[in-house]
Amino acid sequence: MSEILFHHTQTAHCESGVISNLLGHHGLKISEPMAFGIGAGLFFGHLPFVKVNGVPGTTYRIWPGAIFQRVCDRLGVKMKVEKFSSVEKGMAALDQTLATGTPVGLLSSVYYLTYFPASYRFHFNAHNLVVYGKENGNYLVSDPVMDSITTIDPESLAQARFAKGFPAPKGKMYYPVSVPSSASLEKPIIEGIKQTCHYMLKIPIPMFGVDGIRFLAKRLKKYPEKLDDRRAVLYLGNIIRMQEEIGTGGAGFRFVYAAFLQEAAELLNKPELSKLATELTQIGDLWRTFAFAAGRVCKSRSASDDSYNELSQMLFRTAAAEEAFFRKLSKAI
Amino acid sequence: MKKEEVPQDKDNLHEGTFKQIMYAVDNSGNYVQVQSAGWEPENIALDQAWEEVNKRIEAAKQKVLAGEVSPIAYYMEKNIMDLALLANYVGKFQWQVKRHMKPAVFRRLSQHMLQKYADAFKVSIADLQHIK
Numbered sequence: 001m002s003e004i005l006f007h008h009t010q011t012a013h014c015e016s017g018v019i020s021n022l023l024g025h026h027g028l029k030i031s032e033p034m035a036f037g038i039g040a041g042l043f044f045g046h047l048p049f050v051k052v053n054g055v056p057g058t059t060y061r062i063w064p065g066a067i068f069q070r071v072c073d074r075l076g077v078k079m080k081v082e083k084f085s086s087v088e089k090g091m092a093a094l095d096q097t098l099a100t101g102t103p104v105g106l107l108s109s110v111y112y113l114t115y116f117p118a119s120y121r122f123h124f125n126a127h128n129l130v131v132y133g134k135e136n137g138n139y140l141v142s143d144p145v146m147d148s149i150t151t152i153d154p155e156s157l158a159q160a161r162f163a164k165g166f167p168a169p170k171g172k173m174y175y176p177v178s179v180p181s182s183a184s185l186e187k188p189i190i191e192g193i194k195q196t197c198h199y200m201l202k203i204p205i206p207m208f209g210v211d212g213i214r215f216l217a218k219r220l221k222k223y224p225e226k227l228d229d230r231r232a233v234l235y236l237g238n239i240i241r242m243q244e245e246i247g248t249g250g251a252g253f254r255f256v257y258a259a260f261l262q263e264a265a266e267l268l269n270k271p272e273l274s275k276l277a278t279e280l281t282q283i284g285d286l287w288r289t290f291a292f293a294a295g296r297v298c299k300s301r302s303a304s305d306d307s308y309n310e311l312s313q314m315l316f317r318t319a320a321a322e323e324a325f326f327r328k329l330s331k332a333i
Numbered sequence: 334m335k336k337e338e339v340p341q342d343k344d345n346l347h348e349g350t351f352k353q354i355m356y357a358v359d360n361s362g363n364y365v366q367v368q369s370a371g372w373e374p375e376n377i378a379l380d381q382a383w384e385e386v387n388k389r390i391e392a393a394k395q396k397v398l399a400g401e402v403s404p405i406a407y408y409m410e411k412n413i414m415d416l417a418l419l420a421n422y423v424g425k426f427q428w429q430v431k432r433h434m435k436p437a438v439f440r441r442l443s444q445h446m447l448q449k450y451a452d453a454f455k456v457s458i459a460d461l462q463h464i465k
Contacts, residue, residue: 012354012366033356033364053415111413119346119379123413147352147368164421234385237378244375246353250334255356259364281358285334295374298381 006103006132008142008149012249012256015067016041017144018105018128023077025103026179030075037260038074038188039067040195042253044322045208046216055238058216060252062199064126064167068174070195074188078178083170087158090171094131097175103132103142107172109163115141115150120246125165131157145246189264190333196257197330200322210323217315224305232308233298240291240298251284251291258284261329272332276325283321290314334358336365340372346379347371386413397464403439404464405430408454422453 006025009032011017016036023030036042041061048056061067072079084090097104110116110124133140138151152160161171200209207215216239223232242252249256258280265273293314297307334357343349349370357367393407409419420427423446432438433446442450444458451461 010354010366010368012356053413117347117351119383120351122382123418145353165418168421230385233381237381240374240378241382244372245379246351250339250355250357250369255334255364259356262364277364278362281334288334291372291374295377298374298377 004098004101004103004132006130006140006142006149009144010147011144013041013061013247013253014128014144015039015064015126016256018130019068019071021130021142021144022103022105022176023071023075023179026176027181028075028077028179028183030185031259031263033256033260034185034189034263035071036067036253036256037196037264038185038192039070040192040199041067042196042257043199043208044210044212044252046212046219047207048219052238055234058239058242060243060248060254068128070192071188074191075183076180077176079174080177081172081174083172085170087162087171090161090173091154091158094173095134097173098131098133102175103130105130105174106157106161107169108157108160109165109169110160112156112160112163113143114152114156115143115146123163123165125163125167125169185267189268193264193329193333197326197333200326201330210319210326213315213319213322217312217319220315221309221312224308229301233301236294236311237298240294243287243291251287254280254284254287270332276329276332279325279328283318283325286314286318286321290318336360336367339367339369341370342373342376343370344373345371345376346383386410394464400436402434403436404461405439405450406434407464408450408456408461412454414453419453423449 007021009021011020011032013032013036016032016039019035019039020030020032043059043062045059046056050057071077082093084093094104106129108127108129110127111121113121113127129141129143131139131141135151138153139157141150141152143150161169163169203209206212223235227235244250258277261273261277261280265271265277290311294311297311334355336357336359339355339357352368352370354366355369356364359365390407390410393402393410396402397404397407414422416427416430420430423430433442447458447461451458454461
């Protein structure tokens with residue numbers, strides 16, 4: 001098997017990280033925040049009816065795969081994407097592609113990735129990583145959220161790629177077949193920003209965008225009367241985890257997006273975007289203050305009306321700040 | 334968040350061995366990547382999620398030992414699965430998996446079906462039949 005030199009860079013988020021690392025390997029250098037921004041990754045959604053282990057889902061980002069799709073479309077990258085009906089076919093196709101000297105992006109379940117600390121291994125099926133070779137029977141892995149390269153045995157990798165559940169990765173693998181050597185980023189940046197503003201401000205469903213934050217704030221206020229102490233604390237804990245656990249870059253992706261706006265300000269020569277980046281940093285700090293207070297409530301384990309009311313008020317203030325921010329951003333572009 | 338404010342609370346289940354990337358601003362206001370060993374609210378929330386998992390495992394174990402449910406219920410919790418996910422792994426409907434959780438039904442399961450459960454849980458059939 002030919003040896004592939006792959007430059008591993010640790011990133012905050014797996015999807016934008018894999019895009020940045022894979023495109024970089026093919027000579028198109030874009031940073032993680034740039035990939036995240038062009039792919040319009042920032043979002044908010046609260047879905048009380050979509051429960052994971054009995055706890056309502058909250059998301060600070062767009063659905064898995066969307067960033068990837070949009071970046072490729074906007075930059076004119078052609079990807080070969082394959083899914084497989086059997087483990088054997090999926091692993092054989094991976095080996096064949098590696099043999100041609102091509103690093104491969106894979107969709108996988110975190111639960112079977114043996115190189116992660118046990119405490120992070122839940123059934124999360126939308127994790128992205130890059131496999132760039134095979135050595136002594138094990139696969140060489142560049143997982144963007146790990147600080148260095150690592151390896152995994154074929155059996156665990158097969159289980160991770162063919163995990164069941166929702167969404168089932170079905171061995172999905174992808175690699176660029178045609179990458180422009182340089183791309184003008186102006187139009188993709190503007191399209192990405194417009195799309196994010198649209199998603200945050202204009203979806204006429206109360207669960208999404210800045211309205212979604214208010215929707216969560218209203219429901220959060222009622223946790224003490226609707227749920228027992230244990231469930232209230234579990235629901236709250238899950239909001240914190242979605243906001244701060246691996247992959248978010250802090251404050252539910254708000255800081256990654258601010259970093260993107262800073263880069264965009266320079267590329268488009270629009271200093272007002274840099275000012276807006278500073279404003280978003282402050283909003284990110286509001287989210288962090290919320291998480292900190294919520295963590296203390298979780299620790300005290302008591303569902304007092306007062307503490308939940310206070311958290312709810314914090315979310316309303318954050319929603320107002322985000323609404324004002326995205327209105328300014330949509331005008332600035 | 335300023336670069337110096339990036340939290341380094343190592344008091345977590347992985348004892349700070351896993352460092353994730355955060356984005357924070359340096360003194361001149363520019364965004365940079367900074368590694369973080371953990372943060373109190375995240376650590377609390379993750380601890381609490383595992384406490385819940387362990388509580389469910391222990392409750393299922395007691396029920397198995399009391400002869401109220403089959404070991405499938407215990408292993409399902411141990412693998413952090415729910416009924417839908419487990420049914421998916423063994424290729425059955427949820428009501429069928431629920432039925433297999435009855436000790437009397439479990440005792441009559443075919444070797445083939447037992448093997449499917451054993452594979453889903455990555456244990457031997459002997460371990461599947463007698464939990465430790």
